[in-house]
Amino acid sequence: MSEGPITPPMSPGHSEEGCMEDSITVDSEPRFSGPTQPPMASNLGQAQQEGKQTLNEEMDALKVTTPPKPPLRLLEDEQVHVEKSGSLRLKDFEIKGTLGTGTFGRVLLVRLKTAAPATHNYFAMKVLRKTEIVRLRQVEHVNAERYIMSRVRHPFVVDLYATFQDSLNIYMLLSYVPGGELFTHLRRAQRFTPDVTRFYLATIILALKYLHSFNIIYRDLKPENLLLDSRGYLRLIDFGFAKIVDDRTWTLCGTPEYLAPEIIQSDGHGKAADWWACGILCYEMLVGYPPFFDETAYGIYEKILRGYINWPKDMGRSSRDLIREFLHPDRSKRLGNMIGGPQDILDHPWFRGVDWDALERCEIRAPIIPHTTSNDDTRHFLHLPFPPVEEMPGLVKEEQPLPLQQRFDPIAYQFLEF
Ligand SMILES: Nc1ncnc2c1ncn2[C@@H]1O[C@H](COP(=O)(O)OP(=O)(O)O)[C@@H](O)[C@H]1O
Ligand SMILES: [Mg+2]
8 A cells, every 4th residue: 555655754842833832632743752542443443454464363462471571670779869858959050941842841951050160060951840740640650750760870861860849840950961852863864874873773772771671661762852962872861651560561652653553552561662662763764754654643553553664665675674573563573572682682683793882881983973062052952942930930049948838739749759
């Protein structure tokens, strides 16, 4: 079946108009992460009937499941890198601009006013509106984001230093990653060569392998959540959907283009869904747009379940093989999720020649070194409007008495770790 004209989809967060609205409905706005709507059974039933090989047969084969494996390491044993009531206070930070907007709030560039000159004093502050988190039933996700980010430390994962809350928002203080989103660089280049793709994909695989060793699934892989640091290495940001899962979980969330079939079918998903997303990301980097896209989220779901992939003629056979192996609808046959685990990916012929240890030590020259002239340079981000300061009361002046207020505030009570 013809897939129609191929034009790269734009993320609503990257439209010419700038920031996106705070809707989480994915029906009409693909390329937007959020707790997703379950697909309409009638639509998908039809999609399956049209498919050459029915996905149902393959899904039935999956019902014979293996018992969950314990994690290689326990997150609770890891050092906590974030202090709850440390020496930092919200009002020690000055807002310098807006780096991005998201579903529940925004990310600001801030400067630590009390830092000594010439020290590392610029940070990214993720600000989430508490009433929005509650309204969109994301309390558990936000608390998991804090718990996970406070303990993971990896060269390809953004660092969380501190968290705060005031009467309106919760705040996460992160390292500022100045090179902008991989999304921006990819759209500018249109597509990447296999060598450039290999570099980025290899770093993501190491980051996911690390997270999976704690049984953390990430669930929101896409070029908007990958930032280039000053050396040109990727940093995974946005742990809003990350979860510790011993076996499978059933919450529908993620970004339509990147959802694995088992997520769409509410069949329970686990680490294998992240490896599926690697296949989508690899295709998007090599081709310039993802393999399954449509005007609507339902249209995307149908295409994912139908499984038809349009291969550009100039794509090499080995790249095609790698992507096919990641995009296997049967999780038990999907690359990264078989008996050999992620090591199968590292040993895959497509990655031949990659020095994985040197890469993890950041000893390999990155393909794009972002140009920046100062440590508050924001040229790689959209120039979004300055946020209204009254919406961030705790950043302007210390609110009194916060601990007392938190004890009686039913919303603050849901974010006790912040
Ligand atoms: N540490 C950071 N450094 C620089 N920019 C960031 C950082 N964290 C987030 N951003 C920018 O803000 C955007 C939204 O942040 P993200 O954590 O993905 O929020 P959301 O959960 O709303 O998607 C990102 O896509 C990126 O452009
Ligand atoms: Mg994001």
